[in-house]
Each structure stands twice: as C-alpha cells, then as structure tokens.
Amino acid sequence: MRTYKDLAIAEEEQKLVDAVNKTNNLLVEAPTGSGKSLYIPWFLSNHFSGRIVVLQPRRIAALALAQYSAKLHNEPCGKTIGYQFRQDSCKSSATRILFQTYGNFLQELLHGKMNAEWVIFDEYHERKADMDLLFAYLLKLQAANRASGNECIKAPRIAVMSAKLNREEMGQALGVKCLELGHPLYPVQILHQKPAAGTNISAGQGIESEVVRALRTLYRNNVWQTTLVFLPGKAEIAKCHTAASEALGDNVAEFLELYGGQDRETQDRIFEETERPRVIFTTNIAETSITVPNVTGVVDSGIERVSEYDDSEKVNVLRTLPISLQNAIQRSGRSGRTQNGCAIRLWTEDAEKHMPQGIVPEVLQIEPSEFLLQKAALEDSWALSPNGSRVTIDDDVIAKQSQIKLPTAIPEARERVANAMLNNFGMLQDGHITELGKRAIQTPISNIPLALILAKATSAAALPDLLLAAMAWIHSGTEFVQKSKNTLNLLTLASDTLSKAINIPREVSFTLKQLRDYRDNLDERRVTREEVCLSQKASPTHAP
Template identity: 30%
Template sequence: MHTSSKRLPLQRLPIDSLLPSIVDSLTSFPALVLQSPTGSGKTTRVPIALMETSIYTSTKILMVVPRRIAARSAAHRMAETTHTKLGEEIGYHVRFDKKCNEQTKIIVLTEGMYLQYLQRDPFLEDVGCVIFDEFHERSLNLDLCFAMTRKVQQEANEDLHIIVMSATIDPSDICAYLGACPSIEGEGRQHPVEVRYLERDEDLPLHVLTAKYTRKLAHETDDDILVFLPGVRDILNTQEQLAQWAETQGILLLPLYGELPLNQQRQVITPQSSRRIILATNIAESSLTIDGVGVVIDSGLCKQMHMDWGHGMNRLETKRISLASAEQRKGRAGRTKPGICLRLWTSFTHRQLDAHAPAEIHRVDCTAAFLELYAWGETDIQQFPWYEPPSEEAREDALRQLHRLNALQANTLTPEGRKMANLPVSPRLAACVLQAHTLGHTRSGCLLAARISERSPYKRTQNRPETIEVVEEVLTLTQHLRTPPKRSNWKPGVAKQIEKIASSMYNTVQQTWGNTPDAMYPVEEALRRAILAGFPDRVARRRAQKSHKAVTVEGKGVRLFEPSPSVDTQLFVCVHTDAGSRQQKDARVYLASVLEESWLPQQHIHEETIAVFDEASGKVIGKQRRRFLDLVLEEQVGPTPSPDACATALAEAAREQLKEALQLDEKKTAQWLARVACLRQALPELAYPAFDEEQLISWLPEICYGLRSFAELQKFPLLDYLKSKCTREQLQCLEKEAPTHIEVPSGSRIRLSYDTTQAHPVLAVRIQELFGCHDTPRIARGRLEVLIHLLAPNMRPQQVTTDLRSFWENTYTDVRKELRQRYPKHAWPEDPWTAKAEKRPQRKKK
C-alpha cells in the first residue's frame, strides 16, 4: 500500500478500515467493485484515500454521481475534510456550475459533464481513476459512461482504474464485466431503524394520507422528518395540506426535487435552527446526508420514464419502488441516530416488491446515447460493449430518429450531426437550435429549446387544460424576460432557469458554430420551421376539419385538449406528448406548434398511386396519394390498380377478417378442414398441410390474384384450391380413413361430424340401428374411435360413449328399462348382440 499521512480524517467512519484493502487491490487489478451500506462514508473517503497514494500523483480522479446536489455536497464535504479550498485540490463540475481547474486532483461530476469530458479527452489521458458512485441507480447516461470508460480501459488506456460503488448492488455481474475484478464488501454506520407498515391499505389521496401520518409522527418525536413522494405535484399538494398546521407548530416545510433552485436545495442540506419536514422525490434517496433526520415516511412510489413503443413516445409513470430503493430510503433515518421508517404500504405489499428496478436503458429512448457514441467516434453501434445492451427495438428506433434528423448517414455523423452533438440537449432540441441558427434566429432558437426542455413559466388552470402553442409562448416569454409581468400566473424562478439554459446554449453555439447568419424568415415562422426540423416524426394531421383528434407520421393517434384556440391549423407538430395511461388510445398533446404544409421538406414528400381496400364497398380501388414520410396529406380516387396491386390490397384486407373473407365456416369447407385436421393429428406420418390461419394468410395473394372484391373472393372455389395443396395419396387416404359417412348394421349410411375442437368425430345414430354391432367403429387406420351419440326414438342423445361394447354389457339394461317405459310401442330386445338392427323402428310384437 502507498499511503501518506499528509491529512487525518476529522471523524472515524466505517469505510476507513477498508481503505488500505481498496488501495492494495488497485495496485494489482485495474478495477474494483465496492459494496458498502448507506452512511459508511464511501462517497467522501475513497477518493481522498486514492489521492493520498502515490498511484495517482500525475493523474486525476473523477467521481461520477447521478445528481448535481450530490456532486456539490460530496465535493464540499471532501474539501472540508482535507482543509482545502473548494475548487483547488478538490472540486466539482455540474451543469451551469464549475468549481475546478487544470490542477484539481479530484473532480466530482454529473453524468452529463463526464460525457462532455469523454468527448474532449476520448482516451482519458490525464485520468488515473474513474469512480462510479450510486451505481444501482442505472440511468441511461450512467450505463453509457460506464461502457465508454470500460472501452477506453480495454483499448486505449490500460493504466486507467475503474471503481464501482453502491450500497445495494449484486457485485457478481459487474465484476465479470470488468474482467473478473475483485469486490470488497464493507459495513455501515447504520443506527437501528424501527420499520413500520400500515395495517391495511387506506383509500385516501396520496397527499392526504401522507399529511395524516406526517402530523402523527411529528407529535411522536422531535426529529426532522424526511418524506419521500413520487413527483413535484405530490410534493406541492402535500405541502399545501400541511402548511397551516406546520406554521402553528413552528415547523419548516421544505421541498426537495431536481428542478428546485440551488439556494433552496442548499437550505435543505444545511442545518436549520427550526425543526424541518422535508418533502422530497428520490433525489434524497442516496448520496446526501441530511443531518437531523430521524424519521422517514416513504410513499413507496417514484416517477419513472418508460418508452411506449406503441406510441413511439416516453411515458412518465408512477411506479412502486424496489426493495433496494426501500432499503436506501430507510437508511436516511439511521445515518446519524436511531430512527423510524414508516412505509405507507402493508407488509403484504412489501413482500411483492421487485428486488431492483429495471435499468433505464431497457425502458427509455436511446437516441441521445447513440448520438454521443457516434460523436465519440464509434462506428459499429451493434458491437459496442454495453454492460447491458438496449433492445433491438430501441436500437432501431434510435437509428431511425438520427436519420430523420439528418444527423446520421451510412453509420457516420453528418456535418449537421456533429454540430448537434456539441449541444448538451437532446438530439431533437439540438436539431431545432441548428435550424433556427441556419435561419438567422439563434438566440430565439436557444430560448425555444430551453423552454421545451423545462416546465412552463406560466401557471395553468388545472380544471381547463389546453394544448399550448409553444412558439407563441416563447415569443411572449421573450417580452416578459425583458419586462416581467405583474400577474399571478408568472413563475419567475422557472423563467430565470429557462433564460440561464438558453444563454449557456447560445454561448456554446457562438463558440462552436460561429456567428448567426442573416435572418431568412420572421422569427415566428423560423421557430416553427425549427420545431419541424427537430420533430419531423411528430407531424400530425387532423382526422377531420376542426377535430381535436389527429394522426402522426407513424400512424399513432393523438388528441389536442379542448379548447386549444392557438393550435388551429390542419397540420401541427406534437412537441410534448404524454402517452398517458395504457388504457388511453390516443396520446395527449400538451405542447404543439402550428405548421404550414409548404414548410415540409420536399425530399420527404412523395406522390404515389396505390391500391386500397374500401370498407364501404368491399372492393379494391385505386387512389392517388400525397404523403409526408408516412403521413397522408391528400388522397383522391385514382385509376384502376394492376392485378398484382389489387391482389396485395385484397389479401391485406382479407387477413384482418379471414373467416368472413374466405367463408371458412361454410359447411362443406369446414367439414373438409376438420377431417384433414383429424388425420393430421391421428396419422402425422402422412404430413398433411396445417391449413391453419398462418398458412391460409400466406396463400392469400395467390387466392386473391385477379380478384378485386370480397364478393368475388367469396365465390372463389376455395375447397378445390385447398385440395390442390394435398398430394393424391393424401386425398385418397382422407376419403378412406376420415370418411364422411359410416355404414351401420341397419344398412344406413350415417354422416360423421368432424370438429377441430373435439378429439373424436361424432356418429349420431339411433340405438336400434346398432343392434348386433359389438365394437365402436374406428377411423384413421383403426387408431381413433368415433364418439357415438346413441339416440332415443326422439333423436336426442340417450348415451354418449367411445366404448360400445361396455355400453351393451353394462348400461344397455338400464337404458332399455327407461326407454320401454317412454316408448312402449317400440321393440327393445333383451339381447342387443344378436338382435336385428332396425333401419326404421319396428312395432313391438304382441
């Protein structure tokens, strides 16, 4: 071990006993997984221990954390521990806030800033170690950072060390990914936490339920209380529910969430003279130590983004947290003293929780990650060594989107794509800014992108929501940033954040793209054209004039809120769309931009004559269609299509209603198919065609050739066609081994009834016609008995059997007794074995 005694820790922490082992491990292996409980001190002690060795004297140590507040907090704490000025030896770099320089040895970064670092220094030549803290959170950017770092280590910088740290991960898979590296498990400084559950589920709104138990526990203890809620709206609702009570109790109510201004976030993590109740999202789940917290109230819920592949949009869903998250949250109550954790769910529900939440890479849009990789120089995305790769569907969707944004061509970034990669925003918004810049309105384009990426600076009426025309709002925002309005719906904090983002983006554009060209269009039109450039697949066309329902390029249904007077054109762009619940057919449009058809790029406008099936007439007709990408802009009746086109369109319509189109329920056809199915099961060696739905669909183009309507299709000699798919031997065997009729002892030929849902064909025959028949008739080379429905004189089944001999021997006597009473004029011989079968019922002899 190489350790200096330059500095001494201020306070002994559980992780300190492991620091020698951690350093020694890195002298013999370039990677390490550290699993250590919440509160053990790993976030602040491990980087310092590494810095004080001789291993990294000429290189930096980077620690990647999931959130800005965690980065600032960790860097501040390490600077205090080492008695150094923040920003010199130890610093941080987060969005809009940088406290570090070229000489800084330890830099704590968010994932986004680390990606920028990798783009500037793709080989990490000045970095000795990269630490991934809170790895269990598994955001898409974290997975991307981790995989890129591993690739650098394997292919370009073999001296680079990687450390993965978390309180709740299973190290085995990560160790394998890192070349069978060692893992170290530590102990925490966790004080005992009393865990409580609800006795039963309570049917109350979340904010009411949370407020109820917050007040209850506040009277039970004097500690600060940390409440975990899924989203900002839940926090604000709970805050409103508790406000009056908290004021009378002298308690500070403090919200904590990612979009909260920095000064308000600091108020939460800085000790206060008054008692506090902190209402937080999962931002407070890890990395932060909030002194004074002795009680945690956990809603058990969180917000997660999920890609809805059906709508092609991300859906923000409220989900149950995992067991791992529940443990993390519980740990907040026991960091500095014994505590209480109240879980607002039952112990039964707790046993149903998943062990870990699915990684974000498996549930969100991956386009931004792919753009990062292409900008980094990656050319074969399919072979990129992900820790866990995205799905094939996600990969194809991301590549399709990059092509539509004109960022990618033949697995190489276009010049426009390289410019887009310079901006720390999504590829869509980067495309918007690039188009606005090209059209001479860079500053307004940056404000537009910033507004789309953030919440609205205007409060909305919740009982009458409407779809906002985003360009109209941005132009209003431009005026209000110069002269703030004196009205209650203005949110100055949000507006300031939007302005800050826009200003930073504008500076980046000026530095990397150069000065703004002369304006080509008025600002309003330029911004709407810019939105089209970033959201080409979100172009929508109303289903009817003035309808609030529309269909997008990809054929997905969307709907505007009613009324939405600002969005009044036939075409519009869906800027912010939430797919809503899975039960909703159409996605809701919150932000839109009006669109003129003349703005659509001509290279994506196509005119074609096609064959379509007209539901009303049941015929294939020709249509002339003009479309943008896959969105139909205009269509009218065209010339009669070719036979091939007609066959394709008719076949496509027929597959959706196969039974009706082919009349598969027609008696002769249905019986023939059932007979084939019977032999296919009983005599598999004959290899009859399946004649199932899949096979029939595959033959539809052939069946439909030369036809134009369902009426013609229904006259098609389907049975002859199906027989043509069988060999001569199969057809002969069908007649012999699956006959349509069976001759019984009376001389009658009785029809066999076949049914694909039944194992045996049915022979419905009067009992008297089977006298003298000892055994059940068989088909299929004797392998299959028929199911006999033994009929009384009224032609209703008296007995059903596949074992005629057993019927005569065991049941006939009782049946005969009953039938003699009901039908006394009919002959019912005592001995059915030798009695003469009767084709027609004979009168009993006197």
C-alpha cells in the first residue's frame, strides 16, 4: 500500500523542516505530479498541533485530494482528513487536515469562523479574486499581530504552492525565499499541430476535426492509455465527443466527459483505475490539483471560456479566449505525472511565441461590487480573537493595519462605480461597511441587488416562496438558461420549480434550500438584533 513517503517530493523533507524552523510562512514551487498537494499538508500536520487547511480552486480537486489523502492514512474521510465546500462536508473535531475551496473558506471568514494554524494556498498561480482577497487578509492579520504584540489576534501561518509562481513578488509579500522542490517525474514530448486551412478554433470552427486528427496521431504512435482533451466548455465537449466516437469507434477507447456541476458518481468514474484506454473530454477543471490515472496523452485546444465584465453593457459576458503559456504548461504536465507523456497543442510554435505568459488576475476581469463588500467586511472584522470576541488594539495600529492591500489593484474607474452603487444602496459609508452591508454579507446570495432585498426584509412574510425561487434561478441557474433553445420566463421557471413541474439543476435546488433556511430564521435574527439594541441603550455610557 502506498504511503506519503512514496510521493516524489518526500525526498525533500529536510528542506521543509529547515524552512518552517526559520520562517513563519512557506513559498513552494514544485512541478506537476510531485505530490505537493498531499505531502506538504501531511508534513505540516506532523510538525504542528493545529488544523491544516488546504485551499483548492475547485470542489472536484478538494474532494479528490481529501479522498486520496484519507486512503494514504488508511481511514475514511471525516476522521484525520476531511473536506468542506458549498454543497458537501465531511469532517469532525478530530480532523487535522481539511481540504476546502477558496470560496467556502472565505464564506466562513465572513461569518466569523476560522480554525487553522496553517492555511495552504494551492494553485495560487490561477489568481482568482477570492485567492487574492484571502491572501491579502491573512497577511494583514500577521502584520497586525506583529505590530500590536497582541497574541489574541488569530494569525495563521501561510503556505503558498504551485508548479509555477512569481517568486520575487510572492517571496517579498511572505517574507521568505522560494523553495524549489522536486523535479519533473517523467518527460513530456510537446508537439504542435498546425490547424488545417479554414479552421478557426477560437471561433469553434473545425475544432472537432482537429481534435480527431490529434487523437489519431496519439493512437497510431501507441500513446494510448488515458488521454485528456482540454476544451473551453460543455458544448465543445459534446461536439468533440461525438466526432471522436464516430471517427475512431467505441472499441478503441472509452469516451468520457469531465466538467463542473456533474454528479459525484459520474466524476468518480474518472478516477477509477482501469486498463482500458480512455479519452476524457474536459474543461480546465482537470488542469490542476487532480490526478487522473494513467494519463499518457494530452490534446490542448488552447482556448478557455472566461467570464469578463463589459463596462459598456454593464453585464458579465462569457468569452472564449486564448489561454496563457502558464495554462499550457499546466495542461501538458498532466501527462507526465505517472509515466512518459505526449502533449499535442492545436497551434503552431510561432503562435506560441505571442501567447500571454501568465494568467490575468481575476480582479481585472470582474464587476467588483461583491468583492468590495467582502473586502470591507473583512476589514471591519480584522481585530477578532480566535473565539470571535473583539480585541482592543491601539488606534495607530488600527489605522495602519485595517486596510487590505490587494496584490493587484481593481481598475480605478470600475472600483469607483461599484463603490458609488454600494454607497447608494446603504451598504457602505465612508469606505466602511454598514449594518445593512453586514446583513447582506450574511445572506446566502452573492448578487448585490438580491442580497439587498434579503437584508432589508423585516419578516419571513416579506420573502414568499415564489420570490425565493426566482432568486435561486437568477443566482444559480444562469448556465441552464443560457443553454436553453427557448425563451424562458423567470416567474414561470420559479412557479414550475415550486410545483415540481420541471427537473431543476442541483445548484438551483441547493440555493433555494439555503434561501428558505435564511427566511425561516429571519424572525429569530430580528428579535436577537432588537435585544442587542435594547441592551446597548440600557448600558451606561462614559465620557472618553
């Protein structure tokens, strides 16, 4: 049976021991397949007594890592190893290593919860907005702890890991030198396939024929165990799946699909060991953190689907854009984890010279109102002790440490517009979060206008089922609505949801349940707030 000591990075243990003894934080760069996402949490749990929280960008990665780590411990999930994300949780008071999504950990912080001696930022190169916010917030906690000398401020230690990092920038922020651990396990041959005349992969024209052509190359050269085909979305996955199955025949391989939102049983099949050749059509969900067994080949379309905010239209727009070279390296590395591999890139070497080098930070692409409200909430809550009580800090320390400095600034004009909206809604005032803003943060909806409706509701009667069902569709049903070939009416969708006349997406169902729970507890929360207000009015005041 495999153990943690069998992971490639285990041979570098002494470097980790020296690092944690000398510095407060860790910065680790290790190649794909080295085992860093499993070994380093286990290493830290052996050298420290508190909980090790491992943050992952995607639910499937958090789940897969937790399950594999529990297997290495020879015990089920929920004991030493646990996981937690929006729709599922498996942990206990005995859990020492907890795999979470970044979004779930952020929500816990916004609700005043944090139980971690170490927080590991895995795959930080992706630079999602919640990654940057959490990173900046925890650095601020550490700075406040040092400046005040107040041990009541809970400041977990930070470890940042990825296959490729901006070492100088990250090392300066963390106050450490980057540890370069491990080495590529197996060589990966990179081939460039020039698209045929008339093909425009970015526009989706001819992508299926190029994928079939690449698969035939791998098949003819006996690189044919498990092949990952990276595509931008489910529409392209379906198209290429059909084309490959028809062109190659189901007898040469098992054809599977992998993307976000699938049920657990379907996704679990991807990780089963099998001797039969497989072709897995996937989005960038398989780009990092997860290990699909026996991958020998990768076919990379070179494109991904990205949500960007359109300032002129005032809406988020899904765009199909070229990936960065950093993405391409991550994708190719999927095939060199357990044996020699081959990656076919559906673009020319000359085109590769013009690809962007790094991933664009998400804060440059989003409408930032929700992000700014979360940032303001964390700035307001920074001086909390581990048990959630307020800590007394000198005013000069507060002035220096309360503001969160982001690694990448939000575009100034976009931030100005978002702040004006939050001020007009009464959620911010003079750069600080208001009581209304705090109530909005506590709702299960991230959409700012919808959260405002929930936060202003004074009784359960103000939130009827039809309104909540409509909110659930707005918040979680966008992808279903966009894929529909028919024009859909929101109120009809909401009504059909309540009457169970349609099969609703899992995300919509889960959000509706959360909204109902919020409503059902609304009267209880209102009474509690009133009691607090009466208590504060009754307390004697003293002149400063």
